[in-house]
Amino acid sequence: WCIYPMYDFAHPLSDAIEGISHSICTLEFEDHRPLYDWLLEAVGFDAATRPRQIEFARLNLTNTVTSKRKLRQLVEEGYVSGWDDPRMPTISGLRRRGYTPAAIRAFCREVGVAKANSLVDVAMLEHCVRDDLNNNADRIMAVLRPLKVVITNYPEGQKEYMLAENHPFKGGHRYVPFTRELYIEQEDFMEEAPKKFFRLKPDGEVRLKHGYIIKCDEVVKNEDGSIRELRCSYDPESKTGGATANRKVKGTIHWVSAEDAVRAEVRLYDYLIETDEKGEVPADFLAAVNKDSLEVLHDALVEPSVRLTGEGTHYQFLRQGYYVVDKDSTPEHLVFNRVVGLKDSWAKAKKG
Known part of the structure; x- marks a missing residue:
């Protein structure tokens, strides 16, 4: 034989x-x-x-394992929720994460084909995704960690609709409801702010995106010292077309109407695998699993315009990053996955 x-x-x-x-x-x-x-x-x-x-040469990415045996181990031992977990470098995982086919093709063209083994920075893939979504994803306002704002001199019960641009290149508009009570990001207010903090602070002014200029007059706290809400006043003439519309303030922040905003679950994903300074995965890859690779925010608030949006729809949350509607989403319970942030370290590295 x-x-x-x-x-x-x-x-x-x-x-x-x-x-x-x-x-x-x-x-x-x-x-x-x-x-x-x-x-x-x-x-x-x-x-x-x-x-x-x-x-x-096979495509090796930093902060990523592509071995089928290792990926199977991650699934079977419960480190991820399944083969389509958005942290997995599988086709179903990349799709659920919100990585578009066009972005992946652009990444492959950028990497090319080589005969020598090499390690590609995952930031290069993120750059391609960010570039594609920048050109195609509509913009909306979403507040991930809400802080209540009451505009004391705005009439109670009044509501007006602000004209907002959907996309800076593709155009299109929508109307965003504005009311007496709003929510802003917690990080957009600082009680003891440094000199170059250009967001909201006591006696400071900011412009609300697509809306008015407001000034923080009072900080209302809970018994434990945490901030419950901000009492602000607005300049009625600072809206587009008003007498003080062109008045300059250094900061512009996003917001949502407390009455109209839709509550959403937002899943913030980070790299599943932590690597060494060279970006290489250690032999004991399970010991390098990032335990903080997923953070879930249950009380995020988004514009009402996205209430009936479908699975796989991409948005740029203004000043936050790019997000996609997850398959778990329903009209009663919106779920968004963070695709990629706004910061593009790869593009900056290329310019350098």
Whole structure:
């Protein structure tokens, strides 16, 4: 009996029988090529028409494992919720995370094909995703960690609608409700602010995006010292078209109407694997699993315009990043996944 390694025997024969011209493999199969060629010659396939094996370097990403065995281990041992977990580098995981086909194709073109093993910074993939979504995702306002604002000199019960731009390049508009009680981001207010803090602070002014200029007059606190709400006043003439519309203030912040905002669950994803300074995954990759790779915010607030939005719809949350509607979302319970933040470290590195 002549015993052949099953894969090395089946691989060239199936290629030749099926009429394959080029068999593309990763570099670990380079040592197998002499056997591949010998077997086809020994069986009698014509040298002019038989397939050729060509090797290329596999795509290795920082903060990422791509081994099927390791990915299966992450799923089976409960480190992720399944094969389509948005932290997984699977097709279903990338799709659920909100990475678009166009962005992935752009990334592949940028990386190219190499013969030498290398490690690609995952920030390069994020740059391609960010670039695609910047051109295609509509803008909305969402407050992830709400802080209540009461505009004391705005008439109770009154509501007006602010004209807001959907996209800076593609155009389109929507109307955003404005009321006496609003919510802003907690981080957009600081009681003891440094000199270059250009957001809201006691006796300070900011412009509400698409709306009025407001001034913080009073900070209302709970018994434990935490801030319950801000009491502010607004400049009625600072809206577009008003007498003081062009009055300059250094800060502009986003907001949502307390009466009309839709509560949403927002899932903030980070890298699943922590790597060393070179970006390489250690041999004991399970010990490098980032326990803080998912943060879930249950009380985020978004504009009412997204109430009936469908799974897979992308948005840029102004000043926050790019988000996609998750498959778990329903009209009664909106769920968003963070796709990628606004900061583009890869683009800055390229310019440098």
